[in-house]
Amino acid sequence: MIRALAFLVISILSPNGFGGVLCTATSRKDVAVSWKWEFMNASFPIMFGQVCHSYTNGSTQEDQLLVYAGYHQSGPSNDLYRYDFPKGQLYGVIQHGVPGGSIPFGRGGAASILNPSKRTMMVFGGSQSPAEALDDTWELDIGTFTWTEYTAGAGQGPSRRYASSTVYVPEMDCALLFAGSFWKERLYYNDLWCYSFSTHKWTARVPSLGSSPAPRFGHTAVYYDGYMYIYGGGGNSDVDFTDVWAFSIGKHEWGEVLSQPPPGRAWMRSVLIDAHWVVVGGARNSTDNIEVWRWPISPSAALGSWQQVDMAGVELVGRESHCLLNHRNGSAVYMLGGYSYERKGSLAEFVRFFY
Template identity: 25%
Template sequence: MAAPILKWKRLTNATGPSPRPRHGHRAVAIKDLMIIFGGGNEGIVDELHVYNTATNQWFIPALKGENPPGCAAYGFVCDGLSKILMFGGMIEYGKYSNELFELNATRWEWKKLKPKPPRNGSPPCPRLGHSFTLAGNKVFLFGGLANESDDPKNNIPKYLNDLYTLEMKVSTNTYAWETPLVGGDLPPPRESHTAVAYCDKNGSNYRLIVYGGMSGCRLGDLWVLDIGAMLWTKPTVFGIPPLPRSLHSSTIIGNKMYVFGGWVPLVMDDVKVAAHEKEWKCTNTLGCLNLDTMKWEHLTMEMVEDSMPRARAGHCAVATHTRLYIWSGRDGYRKAWNNQVCFKDLWFLETEKPVAPSRVQLVRASTNTLEVCWGAVPTAEAYILQLQKYDMPLTPAKTPTGNPPLSPMKATGVFRPAVVG
C-alpha cells in the first residue's frame, strides 16, 4: 500500500490581531489554543498572542501580574492544562536571563517564581538556546549558550551540556532546582537544539530525546536520557537521517517526532568544512523519527512551491490533535540579528487521516427525510455519510423481552460516516 502524500496547508483569513513576524519566539498548545510569546525582529518583544486553531482566530488576552521582560530563545513548557513555565533566554543582545516565570492560562496571570537552588550546587546560569522539557512531573533543562563575560558587549560564548530538573513541591506550591546524578556519556555541549519527552503507551518509561543543535557547527546527533535510570545513551538510529541542523523544531505526534526547518550546512562533502562551517542555509525539509523503532521514516510530500512553507529557522511549532502547526520564523543568510527577513505565515500539516466518528444518532425521520448527528472530529474538514438499505421482515420477530425490536431507522450504528481530512 502506497504511503499517503502529506500536504501542507496555509491558513488564511484569520480574524483578530495577529502578531508581528519574528523569530526566536516560543509556543505551547493547550487543547485547541496555540500560545505564543516573545521573540524578536527589530527588537525583542514582550507580546503574548493566542491563536485558536478551531476558529482560525487570533486574540490578545488581558494579562495581569508580574509580566516577564521581552525575551527570545528561552524555555517554554506547558502542563497541558493551564500552567505554563518560562525560563531564561536573551533579553538584550549578549545579555541572558536565568529567571523563571509562571503563566496561569486560566486567569492569564504572570508570576515571577523564586525556585530553591539545588542542594548540591548552584542554580542554572543565565543562558539562551537551551531546551526546557516536561517529562512526568519534572521539567528538564539541558544545555544552551552562556556569556562568560560580564559585559554584554564583549560576548564570550560558552556552549553548555549541563542538566537540571525543576520540580514543583505540591504540598508547599514551591519550585526547586536539582542537579541529578546521571550515568553514561553526556551529549556534547550545544545550543539551539531540541528535546522532546516520550513514554510508552502505558505512560511509563519516560525518555528525553535531544536532537541536533549548534556547537561551532550544526549537529545531527541524537541522544536519549532514560529518565527512570537517569542514564544517557547514544542509540543506534536507522533510516536516512535529516541534515544536521539548529534552530529547528521537533514536535511529538503519536509515536513520531517531526523535525522541521532550521539552519543546515551548505556544504556536506568536505569533512573539514562540515567541522568548521563557513556557510549555511535555511531549509523547509521535514524529518520523521519513529520513536518506537528509532528509525527515520521516508515521508512523501507534495512539493509544489506555493503549497509548502518557505525555508526558515527560529520558528515555533506545536501539535494539536494530529496536526502540526508552524508560525513565522526567519530566512536570510548572515543578516544582522535585528534586521531579519521574517515570515507572517501560519501553516499546518495533517499527519494522519482523521478517525471516523464513533457514534451516529438519529435525530428525526419522516417518509422521505432523515436527520442524523454525530460528534465532530476536530481535524476533519468534510464528512461522507453512507446509508445502508435494510429490508424490514414481514413479521417482526419478538425480542427476549417480548417487545418488537426497534425500527432500524432508530437504531444507532446503521449510518456509516467517514471523514475527509
C-alpha cells in the first residue's frame, strides 16, 4: 500500500473565521506535560488497519472498547472484539445480521464513527486488498451487536475508497467523511459527505465558496468547536502535502490553518486532549515513527505552536495504521496494533498513557 508523507505548512484559524495570521513560533519540545507509555495486560490479535471506539455498556454502565476488522497476516478480517476496561478482559463478540440480512465482509482501512446517543457504530468502505475498495455502509447496534446495511443508489453516496477520515458532528447528528483513495484505479478524492444517523442516507457537502484541500488519503481528522480539522496524508504520484485545513460547519467552507508544524507524515492517528490536537506515530520516507505532537486547537490559543511531547515509560517501535482513542472516563489515551517497518509486520501491542 502506498505511503505518502506531508511536510505541513499550517495557517491559523481566527476566532471570527478563516484568517491569514501567520504564526512565527517554531516547533519545540513540550515541557508542560509529562506523559508515560505503559503496557496493558491484554492480548489482542496481531493486525493493523482496524477501527476502535470506546463506549459505556447500557446495562452495567461499565466502559468498553470495541475493536473491529483490520488486516491479519492471512488477509482482511471482520472479527469484532470487546475489551472490558474494569475487568481487563478481552472477549470475542458474536455478530448478527438483521433477519434476512448478513454481516459485513472483512476489510481494513474503513471509515468508522460511533454515535453515542443512538449507540450505533457506522462503518463505510475500506479495502480487502490494495487492488479492491468497498462502498458499502453499515450500522452496528452496540447493544445487540446486530448489523444493518444501508444501500445508497448510484451517485447517492461516496464512491469506493479506503483511508478516508471521519468525524462525528453532534449538532447535525451526522458523520462527516472526507477524501480517501482507490489505489488500483489511481483515484484520489477530496469530496466531503455527511451521513445522517436519522435518515441513514448520504448527502454531498459542496463548499459554499473558496478552495478545498487537494485529494488525499491516509490523513487524520478531528472535530472541535464547529470545525472539522484535517492533517497530513498522501496523494496522487506520492505528492507531499504542506497543508492543514479546517471545514467550518456554520459557514460551510474550507480554509487553511497556518503554523509551524511537526515533520510531515501519513497513516498517523490523532485524538483531542483538553482542547489540544494530539498526533501519534505515522510514516514518512518509508520509515515509521512513534513521535507524539500536540497543538492548542482552541481559537483562544490560536497562536500556539506544535510541540513534541517527550514521552517516558516503555520504549515503543514506530508504527502506522494503528488504533488511538481517548478513553472517556480514564483520563488516558490508548493505542492498539498497527504496522511496523522495523519489525516488518503487524503489532499486537496494547499501550496507554495518562494525562
